[in-house]
Amino acid sequence: MSPGGLSRARLGRMKDVMAGHVECGGVSGLVTLVSRRGETHVDAIGRKAVGGDPMRRDTIFRIASMTKPVAAVAAMILVEECRLRLDEPVDRLLPELTDRRVLKRLDGPLDETEPANRAITLRDLLTLRMGFGHIMKPGAYPIQKAAGDRHILSGPPKPQTRPDPDEWIRRVGALPLMHQPGEAWMYDLGLDVLGVLIARAADQPLETFFRERIFEPLGMKDTGFSLPAEKLDRLATCYQTDPETGMLEIYDGIDDSQWSRPPAFPSAAGGLVSTIDDYLAFGRMMLNNGKHGREQILSRPSVELMTTDQLTAEQKACARIFLGDNRGWGFGLSIVTWRNDLSAVPGRFGWDGGLGTSWASDPKEDMVAILLTQSAWTSPSPPGIYHDFWTSAYQAIDD
Numbered sequence: 001m002s003p004g005g006l007s008r009a010r011l012g013r014m015k016d017v018m019a020g021h022v023e024c025g026g027v028s029g030l031v032t033l034v035s036r037r038g039e040t041h042v043d044a045i046g047r048k049a050v051g052g053d054p055m056r057r058d059t060i061f062r063i064a065s066m067t068k069p070v071a072a073v074a075a076m077i078l079v080e081e082c083r084l085r086l087d088e089p090v091d092r093l094l095p096e097l098t099d100r101r102v103l104k105r106l107d108g109p110l111d112e113t114e115p116a117n118r119a120i121t122l123r124d125l126l127t128l129r130m131g132f133g134h135i136m137k138p139g140a141y142p143i144q145k146a147a148g149d150r151h152i153l154s155g156p157p158k159p160q161t162r163p164d165p166d167e168w169i170r171r172v173g174a175l176p177l178m179h180q181p182g183e184a185w186m187y188d189l190g191l192d193v194l195g196v197l198i199a200r201a202a203d204q205p206l207e208t209f210f211r212e213r214i215f216e217p218l219g220m221k222d223t224g225f226s227l228p229a230e231k232l233d234r235l236a237t238c239y240q241t242d243p244e245t246g247m248l249e250i251y252d253g254i255d256d257s258q259w260s261r262p263p264a265f266p267s268a269a270g271g272l273v274s275t276i277d278d279y280l281a282f283g284r285m286m287l288n289n290g291k292h293g294r295e296q297i298l299s300r301p302s303v304e305l306m307t308t309d310q311l312t313a314e315q316k317a318c319a320r321i322f323l324g325d326n327r328g329w330g331f332g333l334s335i336v337t338w339r340n341d342l343s344a345v346p347g348r349f350g351w352d353g354g355l356g357t358s359w360a361s362d363p364k365e366d367m368v369a370i371l372l373t374q375s376a377w378t379s380p381s382p383p384g385i386y387h388d389f390w391t392s393a394y395q396a397i398d399d
Contacts, residue, residue: 002039003037004038004040006041006397007397010395014395015032015045017392018030018045018388026383027046028050029045029055029059029236030055030374031372033369033370034393035367044059048374049254050239059236059372061235061273061355061356061372062157062272063272063355064156064353064356065351066272066279067267067268067272070210071191071194072191072333073286073332074198074214075197078201080299087123088122089118089121091120097193100131102116102176106135107140107142110142110176116131118181125190125191125193125194129184129185129190130177131177132172133188134153146175150174152168156355157355165199184315185318185329187319188270191270192265192267192268192269195267214297215278217292217297218278218282218285218297219281220278220279220282221278222278223273223275225263227259229260232254232257235257235273238250238252241376251376270353276370279370284361286307289303289304305330306330316328326341334351336348342394342395345362345364347363348362348363352386356377357370371386373385
């Protein structure tokens, strides 16, 4: 048996299963990682681009919503320093969000509103209950069109399409909320608002705070909101699937990549690029209750709070398309709440990226596992490669 309690034969099975997804053309390439009790196993399979160079362990990926847990850690650093408070209104630093109005009907006109029952808080942002986000059901919604027209809700990450943070938050403040603060779980926007709040509370750009307080202490040297020219050759081409043909088409290239230059708006909801080893450092820090070597990024109580389910049963019902039936939501990440699958270990926490990535840390198994691909998901429901990766990672446990 290996020191980490992982079967080499079963890890080989995982590699074969993942290689099958590359061979069938669903993804051009991928990198997987399973790290348990200090033993780390990595496979790089396929190519960085169709017909291009081989995938490598240090290939850089757009991790999309795996940015959210990083932003939540940044917020909790500021809470621990008493520069932010969880239940304090955000109005002090985000005056654009004072005196909120709320739509009387989600599908109603923008001028049919009522006053908000209370102000938006930091807790609302971290738990995605600020009252504004993506509407995940069909229909004509004037508020969703207005948000899209203003580049407030823009779907998959496109860093170069948004205005600077001050202008962006002004546009958010010009629209009514979709729900009362704290009432409903709505995906995405709350974490971008959080990014603006963090920058103002820290009195420095978001990317600077992330770098100085998280990336540099963790040795995450290849993680950021953009890449310098000398690292672009390590960036994987990003693909999306054509809904009519089922073929891969380029979503974001290399030399013309939207991540090849700093964005005006660094998205705390989905703007980072990273590598498998960089994100392992983050995932291991969370598993170690905020510690990384001699660095103490967060306290144990903060990590415990972040990884505690914050949603009511009613809120989980509206979040089912993202969380399924057995996950809740803490601060910027999901938590498995009950076991209904091989890999669904209660207490396992993490989150996924819609451009083809997934991470979780599992305290019970002392394990971190990460999947990085460069093919975007076609819906909020994870694709087959996601399920096969997590099944394969857990079937490799041999103790």
